Structure formats: structure tokens, C-alpha cells
Amino acid sequence: MLVKTDKVHLIGIGGYGMSALAKLLLEMGYSVSGSDLAPSDITRHLEEMGAEISIGHHARNVQDRDVVIYSTAIPEENDELRAGKEAGKVLHRSELLAEFLNSNTGIAVTGAHGKTTTTTMLALIMERGGLDPTALIGGEVQDFSGTARLGKSNYVVAEADESDQSFSRYRPTYAMITNIEADHLEHYNGSFDQLLDGYGNFVANIKPEGLLIIPKEDKWIGEILPRVRCRKITFGIGSGDYRAEKVVLNSLGSRYSLFREQEDLGEVSLNVPGKHNIYNAVAAAAMALELGVNFTALGGALAAFQGAKRRFQILAWQPFMVVDDYAHHPTEIKATLETAKSVGGSRVVAIFQPHRYTRTKYFMEEFASSFAAADIVLLDDIFAASEQPLPGISSEILAQKTAAVHGGLVEHLRGKEAIINWVKTNWRPGDIFLTMGAGDISKVGRELAQICQQDLAGNGLISVE
Incomplete structure (x- = not known):
């Protein structure tokens, strides 16, 4: 469906699936552009490879493009997607991937x-x-x-x-x-x-x-x-x-x-x-x-094999360990926490950000019982991923249900700053902090890793014994 003269635009080019397609198209000689809501290491790398990156989604970004690629994560009201559809030049991400796989x-x-x-x-x-x-x-x-x-x-x-x-x-x-x-x-x-x-x-x-x-x-x-x-x-x-x-x-x-x-x-x-x-x-x-x-x-x-990013990725070792993981399903949470427990340490602290209201609704009870291997559970607000809130579905309710079946401390903390402050106040040497979820919870992990680096540089953290 694509020819080498095509100019290809990818909406949400910083996502894993879209960036993989963009990287291949660039290496194959295509003219590639893309947009995302914020710059990232991925978008910067693609820019270095020759992609034209726009921050923000605007119809003008696709005006001179021959093909516009989108994914299921892109809402129908997205300006670039609407402009592409009006021009009759859109492909779903899976249609382009099918070209690679099927041929x-x-x-x-x-x-x-x-x-x-x-x-x-x-x-x-x-x-x-x-x-x-x-x-x-x-x-x-x-x-x-x-x-x-x-x-x-x-x-x-x-x-x-x-x-x-x-x-x-x-x-x-x-x-x-x-x-x-x-x-x-x-x-x-x-x-x-x-x-x-x-x-x-x-x-x-x-x-x-x-x-x-x-x-x-x-x-x-x-x-x-x-x-x-x-x-x-x-x-x-x-x-x-x-x-x-x-x-x-x-x-x-x-x-x-x-x-x-x-x-x-x-x-x-x-x-x-x-x-x-x-x-x-x-x-x-x-x-x-x-x-x-x-x-x-x-x-x-x-x-x-060194593992993939956000798959039990160790961000810091001392004075406490910080691990970032993509786990966003009850089965994945159990496996990740059991792995952390086997590493050995003072305490395993699960920092979990539920992903999507619908998933939280379908698996509320399973999520509540998935933290058994953690000593402490800290729950962030639900990452909506473009979904609208659902009645009776919240991290506060999940925290209540988790506390009812968990023997340790369970707290609902709203946002990155609240979580960081909790860790600064309560950490102990040898603790293992796991940030888990498919949203933006990895930002917490990265900031905790920076705190560890500052401490090792002598800038001081006070541990709780």
C-alpha cells in the first residue's frame, strides 16, 4: 500500500508501536513526520534519524502528507486524524504492520x-x-x-x-x-x-x-x-x-x-x-x-539478554532499590512482586497506578488480591488513557478493597508529589520500591532514582529505622 515516494505521518509517534514503524520507515528511506503531546527520548531519537517531529496535534501537520498512520489510542476527534480521513489517506497502525508481516x-x-x-x-x-x-x-x-x-x-x-x-x-x-x-x-x-x-x-x-x-x-x-x-x-x-x-x-x-x-x-x-x-x-x-x-x-x-525497558528495570540500587515495570494486570502485578520478594530486601513497596477505568472495573477484586507479596501498597489515581470516569470506580475504592484483604499498610496517594513525599518520609535502607502501571507512573520511578543519586552524592536523605 505504501510506495517509496510516500510522505508518511504518524500520530502519536512517541508511542512504542508507532515509533517502531517510524524507525523502520526511516531506515527504508521514507520521508517520515509525526506528532505527539510531549517530547521524549523516543521522539528525540527519531528526530536525529531524520523524522520531522511536531509537538501537539494540528491539522496543518498532515497537509502535505500522502499517508497518515493512527492507532486505536487516537480519539476520533483528533484534528490530524479528522484531516487525514477527510483527505482519504489514513491507515490504522495494524494495517501498516500487516504489510510487513503478511508480505x-x-x-x-x-x-x-x-x-x-x-x-x-x-x-x-x-x-x-x-x-x-x-x-x-x-x-x-x-x-x-x-x-x-x-x-x-x-x-x-x-x-x-x-x-x-x-x-x-x-x-x-x-x-x-x-x-x-x-x-x-x-x-x-x-x-x-x-x-x-x-x-x-x-x-x-x-x-x-x-x-x-x-x-x-x-x-x-x-x-x-x-x-x-x-x-x-x-x-x-x-x-x-x-x-x-x-x-x-x-x-x-x-x-x-x-x-x-x-x-x-x-x-x-x-x-x-x-x-x-x-x-x-x-x-x-x-x-x-x-x-x-x-x-x-x-x-x-x-x-x-538485558531485558526491555520497563520490564523489571532496575533504576537504582542504593540506598534503596527502585524498579520500574509495565505491570498493569493482576497476573503481571503478582509475578513482578514475587520476583521482587525473591531479590531480598528490607521491604517490598508496591507503587501502582491503575490504567483505565474499564480495566479497573473488570478486575477490581483481582487487583485487590494481587498485592500479597508486597509489604506496603501505595495506590495512585487511575490513569484514564482518554476514558471518562465510571461511577463507583476509583483508586480510593480499590485501596479500601485491597486493605480488606492485605495484611500490611495500604494507602491511596494522589499524584507524583504525594508519592515522592511519602517515600522521602518513610524509606528504609534496603527497601525495594516498584513503580507499576501502563500510564505515566514511571516518572515517579525516575524521580526516586534521582533521589538515590543525590543521596549517594552526599546531598542527604534521612532514613527511617
């Missing part, structure tokens, strides 16, 4: 949790294994200096977003489902059955000569298997065609033996923490090995 040897990674980490691991293994893939990642990755890499082969590895049903546009040769769980139900009329049907459509679109990698123990995967037309392989920990055995967890990593059916392929070491990352690594390894990557290259790539 090449596409490898699509979907699932409720772990997509970004698994996609990154797979792309890194393939790169180290000589397959030189193009990759589009839903997060910032140190190994690729951003959210994407342009390869020279026909392989394209990308996250397939289930959140808005757009993954039904993809026709991959290979695909992977990390897990299936209720989320993003606002795009499925509140129906988990409709979400399952969406996964069914996704697997039905995999090319018959292709391959689907699926979790052995997932409780819902069997519901969609009748729709699969290609070969299937399972993965897991302790079970599956590809599986991790002899697992040893340590505070900031792990090691395990990777089996293919009855064959012990060898030991794998990870330098990212948590059992969930073993699970992600086994999934990525299964696909890579099926593509012909040798075990030596695979093991080296996984040992070198």
Missing part, C-alpha cells in the same frame, strides 16, 4: 502477558543465529537501540496486539501465543468469549504450511485449537515439547536445562529475574530452534 516470512507473537520480552528474546536469538530478522517491539530494547531493527532477511518478527482485535489482520507464517487471559475486554463488549473468538481468528489466519507455538498448561488454549490449520508445538516449565527442567532461580537470574521432547539440549542461563522470564525464554527458544538456530547461538543470546 514476508512473518512471525507474530501474541498473548496477554510477556509479548514484548518474548519477541525481543526471539529477535535477539535470530540475530545471533544469523537469520538477521526485521523486528518490531512493543517496548524499548537496549540491544536494538530502540523499538525496532531492520534486517536483511525476509523474516519479520512482531508483536501482534490482541488488545483491540487488530491481530486479526495478520497472516503470519509462524506464530506464538504466550498465554490467554481476560484483558482489554472493553474492546470485546466485556465478553471473554469474544476475546477467545479473537484468538481463534488469529490462529485460523496462520498459513497452513506454518507453525504455531503454544503453552502446554494454558487453561484456555484448547478452546481455540479446532481453528488451527498448521503444525503445533507446545512449550512450558516441566511440561511441553520444549520445556525447562532442573530450574534454579537466583535473585536476579536463573539457569535451567532446555529439553526438546526427551533430549537434553543443554543448560541455559538468564540474567533477568523471575520464573516468568524462564517461560518467555523457553517459548522464544522453541521458535528459534524450529527455524534452525543452533543451541550455542541460542544460549549465548539468552545469556546476553
